[in-house]
Each structure stands twice: as C-alpha cells, then as structure tokens.
Amino acid sequence: MPLDPSFVGRTYPPTAPYEVGREKIREFAEAIGETDPAYLDPEAARALGHPDVIAPPTFPFAITYRAAAQVVEDPELKLDFSRVVHGDQKFTYTRPVAAGDLLSVTVSIESVKSMAGNDLITVRGEVYDADGAHVVTSMMMLVVRAAEGE
Amino acid sequence: MAARLTYDEVEVGTELPPLSVPVSRATLVRYAGASGDFNPIHWNERFAREVGLPDVIAHGMFTMASAARVVTAWAGDPGAVVEYGVRFTKPVVVPDDDKGALIEITGKVAARLDDEARTVRVDLTVTAAGQKVLGMSRAVVRLA
Numbered sequence: 001m002p003l004d005p006s007f008v009g010r011t012y013p014p015t016a017p018y019e020v021g022r023e024k025i026r027e028f029a030e031a032i033g034e035t036d037p038a039y040l041d042p043e044a045a046r047a048l049g050h051p052d053v054i055a056p057p058t059f060p061f062a063i064t065y066r067a068a069a070q071v072v073e074d075p076e077l078k079l080d081f082s083r084v085v086h087g088d089q090k091f092t093y094t095r096p097v098a099a100g101d102l103l104s105v106t107v108s109i110e111s112v113k114s115m116a117g118n119d120l121i122t123v124r125g126e127v128y129d130a131d132g133a134h135v136v137t138s139m140m141m142l143v144v145r146a147a148e149g150e
Numbered sequence: 151m152a153a154r155l156t157y158d159e160v161e162v163g164t165e166l167p168p169l170s171v172p173v174s175r176a177t178l179v180r181y182a183g184a185s186g187d188f189n190p191i192h193w194n195e196r197f198a199r200e201v202g203l204p205d206v207i208a209h210g211m212f213t214m215a216s217a218a219r220v221v222t223a224w225a226g227d228p229g230a231v232v233e234y235g236v237r238f239t240k241p242v243v244v245p246d247d248d249k250g251a252l253i254e255i256t257g258k259v260a261a262r263l264d265d266e267a268r269t270v271r272v273d274l275t276v277t278a279a280g281q282k283v284l285g286m287s288r289a290v291v292r293l294a
Contacts, residue, residue, distance in 0.1 A: 031184035032215040033171060038228050048154070048227045057222065057231045057289075058215040062185050082201070086210045088286070090235030096228065139235075 002114040003121060003144070007077060011108040012070040017130065018063050022099040025055045032056060045098075054096040060103075061089070064125035064138035067105035071123050079121075079144060087120060087141040094134045102130040110139065117146035154226040154294040157268035166224045166257035166272065171216045173208050173242065174250035181212045195246065207241035213253055213283055214238075217276045220255045221289045224272075232269065233290035242278040253278050260288070268293045 022042070029039040037044035038054055045053045072079050097103065110122040125138040178192050187209055190197040198206050214236050222228035244251045253276060260273040274287040 028184045031177075031181045032212065032219070034219060036222060036228055048229060050229055054229050056215060056228060057218045057234050058211055061211050062187075066186065086238055088235065088237040089211070089214060090233070092233050093231060096231075 003077065003079075003112045003119045005112050007109050008112055009109065010074075011106065012067075012074075014104045014106045014128075015063075015067045017102040017104050018066075020055065020097055020099055020101040020103060022053055025053050025059065025099055028059050028062070029056055032058075042099075050096065050098055052099040054098045057091060057093070057096075060091060060097055060127055060136045060138060061140075063103055064105055064107075064127065064140065067107045067125055068123045068140060070107055071109060071121070079142075080147065083145045083147065085143050085145065087143040088139075089141070090139040092137045092139075094136065097127075097135060101135070103127050103135060119144040154230070155224065157262075157265075157270070157293040160259055160262070160270055160293060162259055162261060164259040166220050166259075168254070168256045169216070169220050169223075171219075171253040171255070172250060173212070173244050173253060175206065175244060175246055177250070178206065178208055178212070178244060181209055185209065185211060187211065203241065203243075205243050205245055208244055208251065208253075210236075210238040210241075213242055213276060213278075214287075216253050217255050217257075217274050217284060217287055218289065220257045220274060221272050221291060224257075225291050225293065227294075230291050230293065231289055232292050234288070236274075236276075236287040237285040238283075239285040240278075240281050240283045242283050251278050253283070263290065 106126045108124045110124040113120040122141045127135045257272050257274040261271040263269040269292050272289045276284040
C-alpha cells in the first residue's frame, strides 16, 4: 500500500544532544582512509580557522541516521525496513561539525512519492548546536521497494 | 598540509587529482563500527544473498565519504564544502578475496557559481568494476 502523503510535514521531537568527540572523529576519519590533519590535529584545524578538529563532510550522517529511526519506527507509517534502500543523500552545511559540538537533530518528513510501485520518502534532519544555531541539514531519500505480489 | 585553494586559481573544466580506494571486508567492518551502521548486508554474505544481493556490498555512505576525499584534499580545507549530494545508483560489491573492490573517483569543476561567495560546483564520477556507482554526485565548495 502506498505511503499516505498526509505524513508530509510530520515533525518529530529534537533528539537528545550528541557530543562530538575528537577520538570519534579520528576513528571515523581513519575508517574512510583519511589522513587530513584538519580531522586529526587540533592545531592544524585552528590554523584553518576552526575551533577544534572538524569532522569529514559525511560524518553528520551517523547522527542524522540514528535520529531518522523515529520515522522508520513510527507505527503509523508502517515502513517495512527490510525493503528500504538508501536512494540519495544530500548535506547542506552552515559550518563543519567540530569536536566539542553538542548536536541535536530535528527530523521531519519532507516528501512522499510513489514511483513504479515503490515508495520514495525523503527525511529531513536539521542539526543544531547547543546555542540553537544551524550546523547542517541532511536530506535522506529512502526507497521502500514494493512487496512481491503487490 | 595543502594550502587553501583560491577561487582565482580555478576555472570550469579544472580536473581534480583522482583517487582510487581499495575496499575489503575489513574496510567495511571498520566503517560499520565507526559509523554505527551495522546492517548485515555490509558484512554477512549469507544475509546479503538472502535479500537478493550478489554478495556483501559496501555502505553507500562509505562510497559517498570516499568520493568527498577528492574534493576536500583538493580544496585544502574540508570545512570549505558547503553542499554535497549523491544518488546511490549501483552497489559496490565486495568479494571475500585478497582483492576486494576498487572505487575510482574523478572530479572536475563544472561551474563557478558565485564570484562574491567564491563558490564552485565540482562534479564527481565514481565507478567500481567499470560501472557508475554514484549519480548526480556534486559538491559546492567555497574557496579562499
């Protein structure tokens, strides 16, 4: 059954703050093969004008993806997660994520479409710091593949 | 450390230094731990085949992260990226052998967007096993 377009605009409560640590950034950077000193060395990051080491551009996904569980697990949506694949992903940054940030995500349903029996749902995640200032927006489009025989 | 690239150094068609990223099962396990994405399609062959995949596949977000490396290394400051988006078009299949998979990334400047903000758009081409694995892979970068 296609997703109900009336879910568009549904907004979930902000998530509890996620504290970004230097060693978590280092672990993530190493996992993607990065050696850029802006991720690893606070002095090098400061020389570029950042307050501390910054996180690679896709790091915020680790936080926004967890926050998006509110949509995936929303009992009213009845998403079948075993049929969900990541269709596309976009980030728009006000500033890079940096060590020491306390980040909270406000998740909402941006759009719902049906295409060739599949549902396409775009989940917006607005990431704010402890001062309530915008850091990054994540747009995650999920494809819910049609169930067999539907 | 690379010096920050300036807007005036760049023109449409400028090619970014390319990058080849080898991917093994160990790479994926490590990325799973670092990112918190433990979906078994990225480490469990039996499970991957059960859901209709040819084998274990890389995290799409690992491929997206790898492609960004071309842009951040070139710009000289990873904080210069103001927008970055991709479409996941084909999975990167990672066999359990000595070679694994190879993600190959090239990029070029597609447009100078704003002389005031000193922003350019970089278009990336990302392939594995001769197939495009990301589509519409674009970054907007604010240069010095």
